Amino acid sequence: MTAAGPKSWYTAADLAALALPGLPKVKRKINELAAEKRWAFQVDRSGEALARPRAGRGGGLEYHVSLLPPAAIAELGRRGMLAPDQAPQTEAKVASIGADQLWSWFERQADSVRAEARRRLKAVDDIEALEGAGHSRTAAVAHVAASCGVSAATLWNWLGLITGCAPMHRLPRLAPRRQGGGVEAAIDDRVWLMFKSDYLRPERPTLASCHARVLAYAASIGAAVPHVKTLQRRLEREVDGRVILSRRSGAEAVRRILPPQTRSIADLGALELVNIDGHKWDVFVRFPAGRIARPMMVAIQDVYSRKILAWRIGETESAVQTRLAFADLFRNFGIPDGCLLDNGRAFASKWITGGAPTRFRFTIRPEDPTGLLTSLGVKIHWATPYRGQSKPIERGFRDLCDHGAKHPAFAGAYTGNRPDAKPENYGEKAVDLDVFTRIAGAVIKAHNARIGRRTEAAAGRSFDAAFDESYARRPITRATAEQLRLALLAAEKISTDRNSGAIAFHGNRYWTDALSAIAGERVVVRFDPDDLAADIHVYGLDGRFVASAPAIDATGFLDIASAKARAKLEADVRKKTRELVELEALLTADQIAELLPDDEPDDAAASPKVVRPARVRGAVAARAPLIDRLDFEEIVPAREERPPLRLVE
Numbered sequence: 001m002t003a004a005g006p007k008s009w010y011t012a013a014d015l016a017a018l019a020l021p022g023l024p025k026v027k028r029k030i031n032e033l034a035a036e037k038r039w040a041f042q043v044d045r046s047g048e049a050l051a052r053p054r055a056g057r058g059g060g061l062e063y064h065v066s067l068l069p070p071a072a073i074a075e076l077g078r079r080g081m082l083a084p085d086q087a088p089q090t091e092a093k094v095a096s097i098g099a100d101q102l103w104s105w106f107e108r109q110a111d112s113v114r115a116e117a118r119r120r121l122k123a124v125d126d127i128e129a130l131e132g133a134g135h136s137r138t139a140a141v142a143h144v145a146a147s148c149g150v151s152a153a154t155l156w157n158w159l160g161l162i163t164g165c166a167p168m169h170r171l172p173r174l175a176p177r178r179q180g181g182g183v184e185a186a187i188d189d190r191v192w193l194m195f196k197s198d199y200l201r202p203e204r205p206t207l208a209s210c211h212a213r214v215l216a217y218a219a220s221i222g223a224a225v226p227h228v229k230t231l232q233r234r235l236e237r238e239v240d241g242r243v244i245l246s247r248r249s250g251a252e253a254v255r256r257i258l259p260p261q262t263r264s265i266a267d268l269g270a271l272e273l274v275n276i277d278g279h280k281w282d283v284f285v286r287f288p289a290g291r292i293a294r295p296m297m298v299a300i301q302d303v304y305s306r307k308i309l310a311w312r313i314g315e316t317e318s319a320v321q322t323r324l325a326f327a328d329l330f331r332n333f334g335i336p337d338g339c340l341l342d343n344g345r346a347f348a349s350k351w352i353t354g355g356a357p358t359r360f361r362f363t364i365r366p367e368d369p370t371g372l373l374t375s376l377g378v379k380i381h382w383a384t385p386y387r388g389q390s391k392p393i394e395r396g397f398r399d400l401c402d403h404g405a406k407h408p409a410f411a412g413a414y415t416g417n418r419p420d421a422k423p424e425n426y427g428e429k430a431v432d433l434d435v436f437t438r439i440a441g442a443v444i445k446a447h448n449a450r451i452g453r454r455t456e457a458a459a460g461r462s463f464d465a466a467f468d469e470s471y472a473r474r475p476i477t478r479a480t481a482e483q484l485r486l487a488l489l490a491a492e493k494i495s496t497d498r499n500s501g502a503i504a505f506h507g508n509r510y511w512t513d514a515l516s517a518i519a520g521e522r523v524v525v526r527f528d529p530d531d532l533a534a535d536i537h538v539y540g541l542d543g544r545f546v547a548s549a550p551a552i553d554a555t556g557f558l559d560i561a562s563a564k565a566r567a568k569l570e571a572d573v574r575k576k577t578r579e580l581v582e583l584e585a586l587l588t589a590d591q592i593a594e595l596l597p598d599d600e601p602d603d604a605a606a607s608p609k610v611v612r613p614a615r616v617r618g619a620v621a622a623r624a625p626l627i628d629r630l631d632f633e634e635i636v637p638a639r640e641e642r643p644p645l646r647l648v649e
Contacts, residue, residue, distance in 0.1 A: 006080060006081050007081065007082075008082070009052065009062040009064060009065075010062060010063060010065065011054055011060055011062050011063075012027045012030040012031050012034065012060070012061075012063075015030050015063075015072075016029075018076075018081075020068070020071075020072035020075050021071040021072060021075055021138075021141075021152070021153070021156040022068070022069035022070075022071040022072045022153045022156050022157070023068065023069065023072050034061075034063065037067070038208070039061075039063050039067050041208055042067060050063065050064040050067055051064070051067075065082060069153065069156070069157065070156070070157045071153060071155075071156025071157050071159065071160050072156075073160060074156070074159060074160030074163045075156075075160075078163070102169060102172040103172055105172065106171065106175055109175060113175050113176060114175065116175065116176055117171050117172070117174045117175035117176070120175075121171055121174050123144055123150070123155060123158065124155075124158060124159065124162065124170065124174070126140075126144045126147075127140045127141055127159070128140075130143060130144070141156060141159075158174060161173050186224075186226075187225075187226060187230070188218070188221075188223040188224070190221060190223065191214055191218050191221075191223050191225055192231075192234070194213075194217050195210055195211070195231055195235075196235065196239065198210045198213060198214065199235065200239075200243070200244065200247035200248060201247065201248070202248065204248045204249075207228055207232055208228065211225070211228040211231065214231075242254060242257070245257070264456065265303060265304050265456055268303060268304040269470045270302060270304055270305055270467050270468075270469075270471040270474055271302060271304075271333060271336045271337070271471065271474065271476060272303075272304060272336065272337045272338065272474070273302075273303040273304065273336065273337065273338045273339070273340060273381075274300050274301060274302055274303060274309065274329070274338075274339050274340070275300070275301055275339070275340035275341065275383070275391045275392060275393050276299065276300045276322065276325065276339060276340075276341050276393070277298075277299065277341070277342065277391050277393045277394060277397070278296055278298050278317035278321075279296070279299060279397040279400070280294050280295070280296050280297075281294055281295050281296075281297060281400075281405055281436075281440070282294065282415045282417050283405050283410045283414055283415065283431060283436065284413040284415060284427070284429070284430040284431065285413070285430060285431050285433055286431065286432050287315060287433050288433060291315070292430045293315060294415065295314065295433070295436060296313070296314055296316055296317045296321070297311055297312070298311065298312050298314075298317060298321040298325050299311040299393060299396075299397075299444075300325055300326070300329050301393040302467055303392060304466070304467070304470060305455075305457050305458070305463050305464075305466035305467035305470065306392060306395075306396065306453070306455050306457070306458070307448045307463035307464060307466070308393075308444050308448060308463075309328075309329050309333055310325045310326070310328035310329040310332065310333075311325060311328075311440075311444060312324045312325045312328070313433075313436070313440065323372060323487055323488070324487070324528060324529070324530065326373070326487050327484060327487035327528070330483060330487055331479065333476070334476040334478050335376055335378065335478070335479050335483070336378060337379060337477075338378060338380070338381055339378050339379070339380055340381045340382075340383050340391060341380070341381075341383065341391075342382065342383050342391070372487055376479075399447060400444070400447060403443055403446070403447065404439075404440060404443035404444075404447075407439055409431070409435070409439050410436075410439070411425065412425045412427075412428030412429040413428070413429050413430055413431045414426075415427075447463070448462065448463045448464045448467075449462050449463075449464050450462055450463075451465075457470070482545070485526050485537045485545075486526075488526040488528055488537065493522050493523075493524065494522065494523055494524070494525055495520070495521075495522050495523075496515055496519055496520060496521055496523060497519060497520070498519055498520035500515070500516060501515030501518055501519035502515065502552070503515070503525065503536070503538065503549060505525060505527070505532075505536065506529075506532050507532075508532055509552040510535075510536050510549035510551050510552065511549055511552055512547050512548070512549045512550065514547035514549075515546070515547060515549060518546060523538050523539060523540060523546065524538075524539040524540070524541060524543075525538055526539070532551070533551055534551075535548040535549060535550050535551075536548070536551075537549075
C-alpha cells in the first residue's frame, strides 16, 4: 500500500493499489505501460529525469506524477495525494491564467476548435446530471462514454481539465490546444545537421540514441541541445516523410506507399499468356542419391484463369526443369502466345530465351543458339523478380504453402517459412522424392479444382472451370511431334551398338529397327529424365532426325510371353528384310554366270622344262588303293537325329 499524504513520486505497486482512472489495476500491466511509454527515459523541461531508483529494499523505479494520464492526476488531486509544490504542468493546472485571457484565446480559435469544446462540455454536463440522479461518477462516465462514442479514459481526461474551475469558465478549458506552447527552442545548425544525418540512416537508430549522440557532439562544440521531442517535431515538420521512408526503409518501402496497380485480364483468354516461376518448398525431401534438401519446383500458370498447367520438381532451379515443364505444357495443352518470366538464370538461359531482343542476361552474341520459346514464336515478357503484382503465380505459391507444405503426410518434414518459425517437430524426418511428388501433384490438382475463387475470370468458380470455358472457344496452337521433341533434354554423342544399333542409356536399352541402319555410329538423343521408360528420340550428329526408340525391358528367364514376343519380333525382322531384298531386284548366281564371257582353255598347254618324279613311301602306297575302294560313310558314321527344340510350357 502507498504511504498516506500527498507526494509526487509513485512506484508501479503504489499506482496499482490506488486504482486510478486511466491506469491498469495490476502492477505487471503498469510496468508494461511504463516500458511502452519509455517512462524510465523521460525528462522534464529542465532536463531532470522523471524516473528515479526507489529507496529501500527491493529496488525498482519511482515515477513522477507528470507521467500519468490527466485523469489519474485529477483523481490524485481529488484525494489530496498530490504535492502542490511539485505538481506537473498540465492543461488542468491553468488556474494561474485569468478568465479574460482564457476567453480571449478561445475567441481566436477556429470554429472546429470551439465546436469540439462545446461537444466536450455537453459530455461533462451529462456526467454531472447522472451523478445528480444518484449514479456514481464511474457509472456515469461509462454510460456517457457509450452514448458519445468516446472512451472512458478520454472522459476522465476532460474531467481533469476542469478540476477546480468554475462552471462558467469550463468551455475554454475544454477546448483542444496544442501541447507545449511557447516559442520553440533555437537549434544550432551544426547540431541539427548532426541529428538529422544520424537519424536518417538505413540502420534506423532510435530518436533517443540519436539524441544521446548529439548531446555528446554539442558538448564538444559548446552548443545547446533542446529536448528530443523538439528535435522530433522539427524533423516531422521540415523533412518530407518520403525522404524519411526512403533513407530509413529503402526504395521498396517508398514504392509501397503507392496504391497497388489493378490489372484486368478482360482482353486475355486461356493459354494466351502464361507465367513461369520457381518455388522452393518448405519440406525436407530425400532425393535418390541420398541427399536431403528442400525441393525446387518450376511451375507454369495460365494468367487468365490462374490454373497451374505444368510443373517439374528437382533439387535446384535450372534450365533443364524449365525446358521439361514447357514440354509438358506443349504436349498437354498447346503452345501459348506469350510467356511472362523474370530474368533469373533458369528462365533467361540461352536454351530457353536465346535470340530474344530484350534478354538482359549473359553476353548476347549473333551466333548464340535460338532458344526454345523464341524458336516456337512465343512472345516473351519480362517481369520484376520477387514481385507478386508482376507474376500472379507467386500468389498461387502462397496457397500451395498453406495446403501443400503443411500437409499431414509432411509432418516432421515441414521446415517453416522463416528461420524463426520452425515447428516443434522440425527435422524429425524427410519425405522420399516419389512420395513428395505424388502428394504435390494431388495438392496442385486440388488447387486448380477448388471452387469459390474470387479472381476476375473465375468469379466464384474454380480455376479449372475458368480455363476450360475459355480453352474450348479459343484457337489453340497444338505442338507438332518435332516441336515436342525439341523441348526435351538432349544428350550428345552416344554410341549405338555396333551389331544391332541399340542404345544403352541410364541403365536402360532402347531399340527400333531404324537403328540397325546406323549401328556403331554416334548419335544425339532427346529424352525426359523423369520418365526414362518413355521413348527416346534419336538424331544424327548433323541434326537429322532418325527415329523414336522405345525401351527394351529385361525379361524373366522362363517368361513364355516374352519369348513369344521375341520370336514374333525376329520373324517380323526376317520378313521385312526379305521384302527389302526383293526391292533390290538382285540377280541370281546363274544369271551372273550367264553374263560372264566364255573363257575356253588353249589347246597347246605349256610343258615344264624340269620334271620332278613323285616318290611314294611303301606304307602309304599300300594303303592308297584301300582308301579309294572304301565308302566314306563307312568310316564316319551318320549323326544321330535329335528331336526339335520346343518352348517349355
